[in-house]
Amino acid sequence: MSSSLSLTVALPILIPLLSGALSVAGWRSLRVQRGVALLGTAALLVASILLLHATWQADFLVMEMGNWPAPFGIVLVSDLLGAIMVLLTGITGFATAVYSLSTINERYSRFGYYPLMHLLLAGVNGAFLTGDIFNLYVWFEVMLVASFALLILGGERAQMEGAIKYVTLNLVSSAMFLSAIGLLYGLVGTLNMADIAVKLGEVEDTGLVTVISMLFLVAFGIKAAAFPFFFWLPASYHTPQVAVSALFAGLLTKVGVYSLFRVFTLVFSAAEPLTHTLLLWTAGLTMLTGVLGAAAQFEFRRILSFHIISQIGYMLMGLALAPLSALALVGGIFYIMHHIIVKANLFLISGLVFCLRGSYDLKQLGGLYREKPLLAMLFLIPALSLAGLPPLSGFFAKYIVIRAGVETESWWLVGTALVVGLLTLYSMIKIWAEVFWKAQPEDVDLTPPQTGSLVPLYLTIAGLAALTVCVGLFAQPVFELAERAAEQLLNPSLYIDAVLGGRA
Amino acid sequence: MNMQSLILRTAGQFILPLLLLFSLFLLLRGHNEPGGGFIAGLVAASAVSLHLFAMDTAAARRILLAAPRDLIGWGLTLGVVSAVPSIFLGEPFFTSIWFELTLPVLGTLKLGTPLFFDVGVYMVVVGSVLTIVLNLAEEH
Numbered sequence: 250m251s252s253s254l255s256l257t258v259a260l261p262i263l264i265p266l267l268s269g270a271l272s273v274a275g276w277r278s279l280r281v282q283r284g285v286a287l288l289g290t291a292a293l294l295v296a297s298i299l300l301l302h303a304t305w306q307a308d309f310l311v312m313e314m315g316n317w318p319a320p321f322g323i324v325l326v327s328d329l330l331g332a333i334m335v336l337l338t339g340i341t342g343f344a345t346a347v348y349s350l351s352t353i354n355e356r357y358s359r360f361g362y363y364p365l366m367h368l369l370l371a372g373v374n375g376a377f378l379t380g381d382i383f384n385l386y387v388w389f390e391v392m393l394v395a396s397f398a399l400l401i402l403g404g405e406r407a408q409m410e411g412a413i414k415y416v417t418l419n420l421v422s423s424a425m426f427l428s429a430i431g432l433l434y435g436l437v438g439t440l441n442m443a444d445i446a447v448k449l450g451e452v453e454d455t456g457l458v459t460v461i462s463m464l465f466l467v468a469f470g471i472k473a474a475a476f477p478f479f480f481w482l483p484a485s486y487h488t489p490q491v492a493v494s495a496l497f498a499g500l501l502t503k504v505g506v507y508s509l510f511r512v513f514t515l516v517f518s519a520a521e522p523l524t525h526t527l528l529l530w531t532a533g534l535t536m537l538t539g540v541l542g543a544a545a546q547f548e549f550r551r552i553l554s555f556h557i558i559s560q561i562g563y564m565l566m567g568l569a570l571a572p573l574s575a576l577a578l579v580g581g582i583f584y585i586m587h588h589i590i591v592k593a594n595l596f597l598i599s600g601l602v603f604c605l606r607g608s609y610d611l612k613q614l615g616g617l618y619r620e621k622p623l624l625a626m627l628f629l630i631p632a633l634s635l636a637g638l639p640p641l642s643g644f645f646a647k648y649i650v651i652r653a654g655v656e657t658e659s660w661w662l663v664g665t666a667l668v669v670g671l672l673t674l675y676s677m678i679k680i681w682a683e684v685f686w687k688a689q690p691e692d693v694d695l696t697p698p699q700t701g702s703l704v705p706l707y708l709t710i711a712g713l714a715a716l717t718v719c720v721g722l723f724a725q726p727v728f729e730l731a732e733r734a735a736e737q738l739l740n741p742s743l744y745i746d747a748v749l750g751g752r753a
Numbered sequence: 754m755n756m757q758s759l760i761l762r763t764a765g766q767f768i769l770p771l772l773l774l775f776s777l778f779l780l781l782r783g784h785n786e787p788g789g790g791f792i793a794g795l796v797a798a799s800a801v802s803l804h805l806f807a808m809d810t811a812a813a814r815r816i817l818l819a820a821p822r823d824l825i826g827w828g829l830t831l832g833v834v835s836a837v838p839s840i841f842l843g844e845p846f847f848t849s850i851w852f853e854l855t856l857p858v859l860g861t862l863k864l865g866t867p868l869f870f871d872v873g874v875y876m877v878v879v880g881s882v883l884t885i886v887l888n889l890a891e892e893h
Contacts (some may be wrong), residue, residue, distance in 0.1 A: 255840065258777055259840070263833065263836070266833045267830065267833045267834070269829070270826060270828070270829030270830040270833050271827035271830055272826075273822070273829055274823050274826025274829070274830055276823075276826060277824070315848050315849070316848045
């Protein structure tokens with residue numbers, strides 16, 4: 250493979266690592282760190298667009314790190330799913346960097362906000378691009394270490410409380426992930442995912458394979474906040490800085506979802522009856538519990554956190570139905586694309602509301618529609634998209650997944666998905682009515698926090714909203730992209746051939 | 754923080770250069786024999802810590818030449834950058850590149866990107882250990 254292509258695969262990991270190192274070096278000056286963050290994430294965005302373009306042309310890009318051949322060395326593999334995820338990371342990263350310009354002050358940057366943000370992006374991209382299961386674990390840890398520190402940035406009591414749940418559950422998940430890798434290595438003697446997929450087909454002890462696949466399912470299920478392992482998420486996501494919340498909401502659980510997609514299409518077949526049934530149940534219950542949890546909440550970011558969970562259910566539904574219908578997997582991938590942009594944006598809006606009013610509590614807020622009609626409109630776009638109203642991106646995402654459900658005659662899952670969609674609309678209307686529509690309550694006394702200019706905040710939110718509208722209006726090309734990505738996932742032999750070449 | 758021990762202070766004067774030299778030795782032999790940036794960095798950090806115990810924090814900062822947090826930053830940068838040259842030579846990321854220089858009297862000198870990586874690691878280790886130690890010492 251030519252060197253320019255090899256560079257394309259490595260850049261999405263290399264750029265955030267380098268920006269992170271540079272912003273540690275420039276720790277004295279907030280201005281330098283902001284500059285590095287803007288430039289670094291902009292470069293990351295460009296690199297991720299190039300990667301998606303190159304992957305679209307070549308189907309698979311494989312780079313053997315340090316020139317050690319697969320399956321002995323570590324490979325970076327970019328297939329369409331990986332490249333799409335990297336692009337979404339680029340978008341979220343850039344949006345967060347712009348947003349941070351006026352929300353992250355000296356105090357947070359002293360604690361290392363910027364280096365940690367870059368490290369998180371590097372970890373996320375590494376997880377999306379690696380073709381080695383142990384390396385996947387390493388990137389998970391890189392990402393988790395960065396996220397632990399980001400979560401407690403500022404050191405408030407609520408943050409510590411949330412962080413303890415978050416850290417504990419994630420460590421349990423990492424331990425399971427690692428044991429699963431150990432067992433798998435003992436069974437097949439290789440860590441390269443393509444090679445594992447080949448060798449696992451020849452294994453006779455299928456009981457152990459089931460055990461390993463269950464371990465992976467639980468480990469990634471915890472990371473993805475799937476039912477019944479979701480409670481760490483609403484306990485922690487509403488506590489850090491908004492820019493951090495948005496980054497987490499957009500990316501972290503999706504790394505878990507991505508890993509499920511990857512492992513249960515490439516390494517284990519989701520068609521196995523036990524996994525399949527479990528995934529179906531998990532998907533339905535995740536949707537339902539998430540949305541019901543949100544209905545009971547009156548804190549802006551907590552509502553949004555519960556909705557992350559319910560949306561994860563739709564993505565899992567796509568994966569669970571994949572063996573029966575290719576369309577379901579397309580829907581799952583489309584859903585991820587739609588969700589990351591919309592969800593990050595909603596969190597950013599909650600932050601802007603906080604900057605204007607000084608509260609996240611729906612009961613204390615009000616009257617924003619009269620005062621800031623533009624913001625109200627900007628809220629409606631992602632909110633209605635999340636609920637699945639046409640012509641926004643969420644409508645198509647839900648439509649594809651539910652249509653696949655109808656085709657495979659999984660009626661109860663389709664029913665759940667529809668009811669959950671309706672309840673999502675209820676939640677969004679609740680926020681609309683409380684924050685924007687009703688009059689500002691007279692008896693509450695709120696002082697908005699000191700912030701810099703609000704222009705970067707509006708710019709980010711408007712940019713992401715425009716993207717949501719575009720994904721809705723130009724759904725056809727996005728659908729084709731998701732369709733090709735799903736095709737690659739459904740034919741694991743393509744991935745295996747690309748990685749192992751003629752050696753398998 | 755000052756231990757006020759004459760013995761420690763006098764001995765420290767001799768041990769400090771020895772330890773620093775030893776850490777350089779470990780750093781340079783690292784690629785092919787036991788040693789390397791990490792362990793060498795630990796030795797250097799312990800040398801500076803010893804100096805800190807014998808003298809005071811200001812003296813320890815003086816030997817460092819740079820603030821420990823700067824060391825972390827530039828060390829990290831050097832580590833990442835050392836993985837890059839391979840790309841320009843048409844090799845995948847992280848491939849080691851070696852150059853051989855012939856020096857008069859000394860013979861051939863083999864330099865490579867892993868050395869720069871090791872130096873980066875060395876700086877990061879020294880920087881992070883001393884950030885912790887110095888902060889703790891200055892608390893009191």
